[in-house]
Amino acid sequence: MTLLTVDGISVRYGQLTALRRASISVKEGESLFVTGPNGAGKSTLLKAIAGVVPIREGAITFAGTAVAGKAPEDIARLGFSMVPEGRDVFSGLTIDENLRVGVGMRADKDAAIRDLETVYSVFPMLAERRHRPAGVLSGGQQQMLVIGRALMAKPKLIAIDEPSLGLAPKVIDDVYATLLKLRDAQGLTLLIVEQSSARAMLTGGRMVLMRSGEVVLEGDARELVRGDALKKAYFGYGDH
Amino acid sequence: MTEIIQIIIDALSLGSLYALGALGIALIFGVMRLVNFAHGDTIAFCVFALLWPSIDAAAVVFAGHLPTVLLIPLILLIGAGLSVLSEIIVFRRFRKANPATMMIASFALGFVIRYFLLMLYSSRPKSINLWESLGESIGFLGARVPLLQIVTVAITLGILGLLTLFLKRSRYGLEMRAAAENFTMARMLGVRANRVIMLAFALSGMLAATTGLILVTQTGTVDIQMGASVMLIAFIATVIGGLGSLTGAVTAGYLIGAASVLMQVVLPLDARPFRDAFVYGAVIVTLIWRPNGLFVARSAKQRV
Numbered sequence: 231m232t233l234l235t236v237d238g239i240s241v242r243y244g245q246l247t248a249l250r251r252a253s254i255s256v257k258e259g260e261s262l263f264v265t266g267p268n269g270a271g272k273s274t275l276l277k278a279i280a281g282v283v284p285i286r287e288g289a290i291t292f293a294g295t296a297v298a299g300k301a302p303e304d305i306a307r308l309g310f311s312m313v314p315e316g317r318d319v320f321s322g323l324t325i326d327e328n329l330r331v332g333v334g335m336r337a338d339k340d341a342a343i344r345d346l347e348t349v350y351s352v353f354p355m356l357a358e359r360r361h362r363p364a365g366v367l368s369g370g371q372q373q374m375l376v377i378g379r380a381l382m383a384k385p386k387l388i389a390i391d392e393p394s395l396g397l398a399p400k401v402i403d404d405v406y407a408t409l410l411k412l413r414d415a416q417g418l419t420l421l422i423v424e425q426s427s428a429r430a431m432l433t434g435g436r437m438v439l440m441r442s443g444e445v446v447l448e449g450d451a452r453e454l455v456r457g458d459a460l461k462k463a464y465f466g467y468g469d470h
Numbered sequence: 471m472t473e474i475i476q477i478i479i480d481a482l483s484l485g486s487l488y489a490l491g492a493l494g495i496a497l498i499f500g501v502m503r504l505v506n507f508a509h510g511d512t513i514a515f516c517v518f519a520l521l522w523p524s525i526d527a528a529a530v531v532f533a534g535h536l537p538t539v540l541l542i543p544l545i546l547l548i549g550a551g552l553s554v555l556s557e558i559i560v561f562r563r564f565r566k567a568n569p570a571t572m573m574i575a576s577f578a579l580g581f582v583i584r585y586f587l588l589m590l591y592s593s594r595p596k597s598i599n600l601w602e603s604l605g606e607s608i609g610f611l612g613a614r615v616p617l618l619q620i621v622t623v624a625i626t627l628g629i630l631g632l633l634t635l636f637l638k639r640s641r642y643g644l645e646m647r648a649a650a651e652n653f654t655m656a657r658m659l660g661v662r663a664n665r666v667i668m669l670a671f672a673l674s675g676m677l678a679a680t681t682g683l684i685l686v687t688q689t690g691t692v693d694i695q696m697g698a699s700v701m702l703i704a705f706i707a708t709v710i711g712g713l714g715s716l717t718g719a720v721t722a723g724y725l726i727g728a729a730s731v732l733m734q735v736v737l738p739l740d741a742r743p744f745r746d747a748f749v750y751g752a753v754i755v756t757l758i759w760r761p762n763g764l765f766v767a768r769s770a771k772q773r774v
Contacts (some may be wrong), residue, residue: 280658302657311658318655320648331648334641335660383659 233258233387233419234279234310239288239298241274241443248274250443251288256387261413261420263430263451266440267464272423273315275440276389280312281305293386307335311385315392315423317376321365325356328364328375332383342382349378352408370401377408387419394424406433427464431455439463472613477735479610483619485727486626487684489720491704492711493633494677496719499708500650501670502565504572508556508580509678510701511587516549516682517692518587520598529596529692538601545679552583553675554668561671562664587694595693600686622684629680630720633673637716642669650714710756712763722764726753 234256241249249271256262264272277283279290281302290298297305306312311332320328329349333342350357353374359367364375373393380388393409394402410433412418424430430437430451437451439460447454447463454460491509498506520534533544560579564572604618637643642665649656649666657663678697685696707726711718729752733745741748756764 282654282658301663302654303660303662306658306660314655314658318652320651320655322651323644323647327644327647331644331656331661332659334645379659 231258232256233293234421235289235291236275236279237289237291239275239278239285239290241271241278241283241285243283248283248443249278249285252440252443252445253288254438254445254448256419256421258386258419259413259417261410261422261433261435263427263433263435263437264421264423264440265425265427265430265437265464268425269442270440271443272425272440273391274443276312276314276391276421276423279305279389280310303335306332306383309384309386311380311383311388313376313380313388313390313393315395317369317372319364319367319372319375319379321363323364324361325364325367325375326360329356329379329382332379336384338384342384345382345384349381352412353378370397370404373397373401373405374408377405377412381412381416385418387421389421389423391423392425393422394429402429427451427455427460472611475611475613476615477731479613479615479619479623481728481731482724483622483727484731485724486622487681487700487723488703488707488727489723490626490629490677490681490684491700492707492719492723493630493716494674494681495701495704496708496711496714496716497670497674497677500714500716501646501653501667502561502572503569503714504561504564504576505569505705505708505713506556506561506674507573507576507701507705508583509674509704510697510699511580511583512549512552512556512675512678513682513685513697513700514587514694515552515583515697516545516679517686517696518591519545519548520600520686521591521596521692523590525590525592527594527596529598531598534598534600542683545683546676549675549677549679549682550672551675553671553678557668557671562667565667584694591692591694593694595691597691598686599690600683604687618687622688625680625684629677633716642666646670706750706753710753710763712765715763715765718763718765 232255236252236254238251238253239249240251252271252275264275266272274283278285281297281300285298289296292305292310293308295308329346336342355371356375356378367375393405406429409420413420427437435451437449437454438445439447441463447459494509495506498504520531522530522532524530533541536544556579560575561572564575604621606617607614608617610620637647645656645661646666646669649661681700685700686692703726707722708719711722726749729749730745733748734742737745737748
């Protein structure tokens with residue numbers, strides 16, 4: 231079943247067109263990679279779905295609800311959980327508090343307490359430091375924290391912007407191993423933005439390639455990487 | 471020795487007033503990046519609410535006659551109500567505007583409130599006696615100090631304690647702190663923007679009401695200007711403390727209070743009339759030394 235449909239949306243920042251009639255769709259339980267060079271509009275796509283930047287045309291449907299124009303908190307309450315680029319931990323809040331911010335909107339507070347323990351068991355290094363300010367964590371630990379924080383909101387879909395940004399290769403492996411484990415164990419749907427297609431190929435799944443605000447290619451990650459089409463699409467069609 | 475205790479109590483009670491004012495400004499700045507210059511006029515409004523509207527020279531006491539248990543909640547409610555109304559009617563429209571625009575809007579709102587009061591009550595200061603028994607002096611560690619000063623300090627410390635408890639222990643407090651650090655991220659975690667902002671305005675309004683009640687008990691007069699003077703120093707305190715930092719605002723409020731009282735004592739007699747020049751001189755030096763204030767807020771990020 232399709233969980234998220236983005237249908238021909240455009241976003242402009244002043245004179246700059248960041249997204250040009252971009253469309254993607256994500257099915258329940260799958261992981262979709264969105265890749266593309268710098269400035270392709272990948273982050274803007276996520277922000278538009280999250281309701282943080284307004285769209286000029288098109289439609290977005292999430293969990294059966296038209297969400298374009300809705301407030302970010304209302305979209306979050308439908309089960310769309312965002313992990314933005316740069317992670318955005320609340321550095322002055324403790325790790326425990328960071329994890330609990332998203333619990334406010336949940337009706338099942340008891341289940342939330344159990345989920346908190348689950349998150350701590352998935353990320354033991356967070357449990358050890360649960361009453362320390364989140365600002366003391368390293369980049370990789372912060373990435374784990376924001377994934378945990380997204381999970382605490384009891385999402386249907388987690389959208390992650392550049393989870394490997396600024397992390398060591400070993401840590402990136404850990405992050406992905408955790409993400410995929412969570413996807414399989416909890417039936418999560420993942421929407422992952424990465425600049426490089428290498429990770430998509432390693433992990434498998436569907437991949438979308440964006441360039442200059444448009445979706446230019448879509449297909450199975452491994453097949454796309456094997457062929458020549460990806461390289462051409464990534465760098466442009468013979469314009470260099 | 472008794473003189474020192476007297477000075478300390480003076481400094482603490484003046485500082486308490488400034489700290490309460492600064493807190494009212496810092497709370498709203500934290501979630502909205504708005505420096506609310508209407509705060510002073512909100513203080514005045516709460517004080518005028520004690521009187522029945524009339525342009526006579528003599529005050530027609532109205533709410534001021536109520537028993538304390540009703541009077542305090544009523545004035546707190548009026549402060550919170552006016553503050554929340556300001557948010558809904560005025561500031562909500564400016565939420566995406568830049569901070570300078572919001573600040574101008576707050577000036578404008580302040581004038582609207584002030585002239586509304588002027589229309590109803592005229593510009594003449596009126597006298598009113600609230601809780602006269604607080605004016606008496608009591609023995610405190612060997613010194614004679616007005617009871618009101620002790621009460622002021624105690625109330626302020628009580629409010630600070632409650633506010634800390636609210637911010638640290640309650641769900642809405644957590645949401646407010648998260649929103650103050652990164653509003654967009656908080657919203658993406660389902661924190662309702664309108665509710666957090668209205669809550670900040672309600673708390674700020676209650677702080678304004680408290681400040682007003684203390685001021686009017688201290689001075690015994692109701693004056694259209696009474697909020698503005700506290701507002702100025704409270705604003706300076708929030709800047710010195712580091713805009714957005716609640717701890718900073720409170721600390722700086724107490725520091726300015728202490729500096730004012732100390733200079734009153736240590737300055738040579740001829741220089742005392744110019745005390746404020748020295749206080750503000752110290753403010754300038756502090757800001758040259760720490761341009762972002764004593765406590766730098768976690769994030770000065772742009773919000774949505």
